[in-house]
Amino acid sequence: METTAEYCCAFxxxxxxxxVDLSGGYTQSYVEDCQVCCRPNVxxxxxxxxxxxxxxDTDFQE
Known part of the structure; x- marks a missing residue:
């Protein structure tokens, strides 16, 4: 099951x-590009x- 959530770009x-895919577990991490500045966020x-x-929570992609 998928749902949406908001995050604040680290950049x-x-x-x-x-x-967010709820079937992926209760803790997940992945990289997604910001929809505004296009920089990669973890x-x-x-x-x-x-x-x-x-x-x-977000962090910079190094």
Missing amino acids: CGEISSTF LYVRIDEDTLEIAI
């Missing part, structure tokens, strides 16, 4: 939306097992 600070996704609330 430009803009808020973007991304698809997204660290955490999903609460009970509420399915999604939290995303």
Whole structure:
């Protein structure tokens, strides 16, 4: 099952939306380019097992 969540770009600070695949586990990480500045962000996704609330932290892609 997929849902969307927002994250803040580690480079430009803009808020973007991304698809999160809930079947991928409660902790995930992957690289996604910012929809505004096109620079690569590492997204660290955490999903609460009970509420399915999604939290995303970002970092620079080195």
